[in-house]
Amino acid sequence: MALALQQLINGLTLGAVYGLIAIGYTMVYGIIGMINFAHGDIYMVSAFIAVTVFTLLASFGISSVPLSLLVVLLVAVFFTSIYGWTVERTAYRPLRGSTRLAPLISAIGMSIFLQNMVQLTQGARVKPVAPVLVGGIDILTIDGFTVRLAYSQVLIVVVTVALMAGFTWLITKTSFGRQQRSCEQDRTMTALLGINVDRTISLTFMLGAALAAVAGVMVTVYYGVVDFFIGFVAGIKAFTAAVLGGIGSLPGAMLGGLLIGLIEAFWAAYLSAEYKDVATFTILILVLMFRPSGLLGRPEVEKV
């Protein structure tokens, strides 16, 4: 019982991070119909930016946790968005209008490039960061097992919920959100209404990267270590989350992220911690086989 509660907390935390990354996959798929395989590596880059800025701030003697968190978040979001923009501009836009496979291959190339770039410039070893947010609340103890809610977990969940609320508002209520959605439905018609479609696509990439950046910062705070390969695994899991929720659906990405996080946590606790990644990939295969449109995907009938 206590273990289950603890894994529920851990799973929700993990799921929040996957959800944030999954939104980037699903939005890009929605607007240009490609899987951005470099998205996980964008998240990895942001984790490295976070490590760098945390270390810098510490060396300046800034010890206020809220202040350093805020600065790191802003810097990471800013630079990671630029990465997102650059990846689209250099690797995908030139291939627009060519075959569907071309940008996909380009994305894999971009992913390898980012991994190698970080490996070369930052080293292949695991990079630790001094604990930023330590401590937590002991919720209850049963049979000597204490269920603990770490402050970093609270931070992750609160930030994620706030971001998702803001993001939902942005997509459903603002002019940019409408343009983003109209591009998903009919890009040519959107251009005919005077909207710069390329710009909307660029902004979509930046937005996805910004959310991944927040996930990267959160994970750095949570685990305290990063390496150049974290983007691959997290990327594939978030991609699975997006597929599980229904690729192209924003609420689906959020839901899928949560589910993958929970499944992974419980699998690790009750079945096998070593094989926890198997759980995710089993789900990916099952969903693709039996329900390719995902949980909230849209095989919708429309009058034309």
Added chain:
Amino acid sequence: MMLQLSGVHAHYGAIHALHGVDLSVQVGEVVTLIGANGAGKSTLMMAIFGQPRASSGRVVFDGEDITGLPTHEIARRGIALVPEGRRIFPRMTVMENLQMGAVLGEETNFEVDLKRMYTLFPILEERCTQRAGTLSGGEQQMLAIARALMSRPQLLLLDEPSLGLAPLYIKKIFQIVRELNRDHGMTILLVEQNAHHALRVAHRGYVLQHGQIILSGTGRELLANPEVHAAYLEGGHAAPAAQPAA
């Protein structure tokens, strides 16, 4: 001169769809372009927006050469299109579709323009929170026209607005075309298969065949022209293109 096409060639994939089209629209005119299915009418409309881009020839709007401009920049010059097949955004509400049309307009005009559209098309007000994809064909056409008007264009392009609509809606569409031109001074280029209606509402008309303009004249002249009559009017009367979908 509001719009002037000179020697426009365009390719649609491997198909050479337009073979040197010359066409002009003056301020305040309703000009119609009639022709059979596959004559290149829609390609011509889209070529004005650079989709596909004219492979040779020039498109001049309001004195400016717009041939090479990106599509959204052409729209920003003040041309709005009601495309073939309407192309409303089906998963957005009626209101959101109208907001999309108003992206280029001044924000301060929005409420006024919205009210104007609701007066013109009362059905849209009733349906304003409904998903556009759930509207009937005729209602979708009204929405597509309203969306185009929300940007307050100088030139309105209508591509087969009566296609597939019930007779009642066809009547309404042509009535609105006439009204927009007469009461609001809107300049309109109208592509139609329904040649009879189109020529009656238009000041001038062009006949497009195999990507070339083969005839032009005032609406009345073309209506009286025996060739036009044989090719586009009698057939059109015997078997109206309008199959009620709504």
